[in-house]
Amino acid sequence: MMTNFSFCPLIILSFLLVFQSHGTSAAQKDCFVNAIYSFGDSIADTGNLLREGPVGFFATIGSYPYGETFKKPTAMALNLSFINPYLDKSANFDNGANFAVAGATALDRSFFIERGIYSTFTNNPLSAQLDWFKAHLNSTCSSQQDCAKRLGQSLFLLGEIGGNDYNYAFFQGRSMEEVTSYVPEVVKSITDTAKLVVPGxxxxxxxxxxxxxxxxxxxxxxxxxxxxxxxxxxxxxxNKQLQAAVDELRRAYPNVTxxxxxxxxxxxxxxxxxxxxxxxxxxxxxxxxxxxxxxxxxxxxxxxxxxxxxxxxxxxxxxxxxxxxxxxxxxxxxxxxxxxxxxxxxxxxxxxxxx
Structure with missing residues (x-):
């Protein structure tokens, strides 16, 4: 029977004990990182939006010339295999999973609806991707200890995310002053979640x-x-706002990289x-x-x-x-x-x- 874990935006942090600055001992597995869990937008999406069914101008990504040079992408620097999209239910997730969705935002859709901004290319912003992550844990971990062991040598990559929050607003004629006011909300959404590698x-x-x-x-x-x-x-x-928030996280969690x-x-x-x-x-x-x-x-x-x-x-x-x-x-x-x-x-x- 799979265990149902409670979930909050800080869930990733609970599995970061391996990422303490001292690294791993010789008794542990040779790989410091043996799985990657990726969240974000089209910079990282490896097929989730295709399985959702892209709409609008994103519909073209299902046809050539997209993917014309797409051969065998890998996490080469870490000697890991291709990280499969979470929505590919037939895929192997031994080396992690990719929850990123093209068009995704850091903020929930309600934020944009309240401001009259169209952002319906995907209904899976960062919060939805984290829900997928919760479901993935519930289906793959038999206990809290099993998850801690499984994720103990995993890399969590959040982003790039937040770019679409600005793209949708700018492309629909919103002023620099208005969109600048969104930055604290976007940064908070990212840093409330990401606890390892945070791209600008x-x-x-x-x-x-x-x-x-x-x-x-x-x-x-x-x-x-x-x-x-x-x-x-x-x-x-x-980026300056994001770096300042990351610095605060480092001070709050000094033993985590x-x-x-x-x-x-x-x-x-x-x-x-x-x-x-x-x-x-x-x-x-x-x-x-x-x-x-x-x-x-x-x-x-x-x-x-x-x-x-x-x-x-x-x-x-x-x-x-x-x-x-x-x-x-x-x-x-x-x-x-x-x-x-x-x-x-x-x-x-x-x-x-x-x-």
Whole structure:
């Protein structure tokens, strides 16, 4: 008989005893991390939205060219196999589970309904993903002790999440002042839940979607990388608030390793060294797949829609569809986060956590 566990936003913390800073003893299993539990949005989703049934412009993700280079993704740095989407009920979850859903928000849908913001691409925000996690524990653990042992050597990755909370508002014409007021609520939703690796937000002012939708002839609106300064400043504001909240968690739980993954600076590093990584410097801010225009992005005719097309070599591009990166860009960013110090405290993550 499976045990029914009580659940609260801090449930993850109760299983973090293995993530104390002293690591594991020689008597324990060789793998410091042998499973990954992932929550978030389309940056991490490996098939949950497809099984929900995507609607609107997300409906195109079920067709080519999406997944055209999708072969055998793995948690390579930790020598783990592909983490299956939770909604794939026939999948093996020995190495963890992926609860992330494309389009998901950190805040519940009611927050947006109260403000007249449309956000119905998925009904599974972060709170729903945590409910899935509860159900997963109830179906796989025979006791509290069994769960503690099972999850004792697991990595919990929350995010990136929160970006869609802002995307939906900005894309529907809400002001910078209004959306900035959402940041404390979004940050609280994330840090009430995440107790291990907490990623920050990307510099959205460098995204082809924002560059296209908020184009201006005012040269002063752009920085030296030709990104929109105001939106990058907004991302920095979110990240500073999030880092401050993570610092508070570290002080509250000094024996737990809580890492901040600096997606913002890792992405800027990628942009600044794009030629060294093999990217085409003429298309750094242009989507590989889209329907034309300076940034190859049109919200009404996104990648996969009639009239759109994809570039011949995605590995030359940083942006895949104006909202998400290419596989090669994610690979470079992941390497930077693990090896170049953009996730901290780092403490030799790859050496210590690899099986």
């Amino acid at each position: 937000n990307f510099p959205i002012g460098c995204s082809p979607s924002y560059l296209s939708m908020f184009y201006t002839a005012d040269a002063n609106a752009y920085d030296e990388r030709k990104c929109l300064k105001s939106f990058n400043s907004f991302s920095s504001y979110h 809580i890492m901040y993954a600096d997606y913002h600076e890792a992405f800027v590093h990628l942009l600044d060294h794009a030629s060294d990584f093999g990217f085409n410097t003429d298309s750094l801010l242009t989507a590989c797949c889209g329907s034309g225009g300076e940034y190859n992005f049109e919200i009404s005719a996104m990648c996969g829609a009639p009239g759109s097309s994809s570039c011949s070599d995605p590995n030359q591009y940083i942006s895949w569809d104006g909202l998400h990166l290419t596989q090669e860009a994610y690979r470079v960013m992941a390497q930077s986060l693990i090896m170049e110090g953009f996730a901290y405290p780092n403490d030799r993550v790859q050496e210590t956590w690899t099986c």
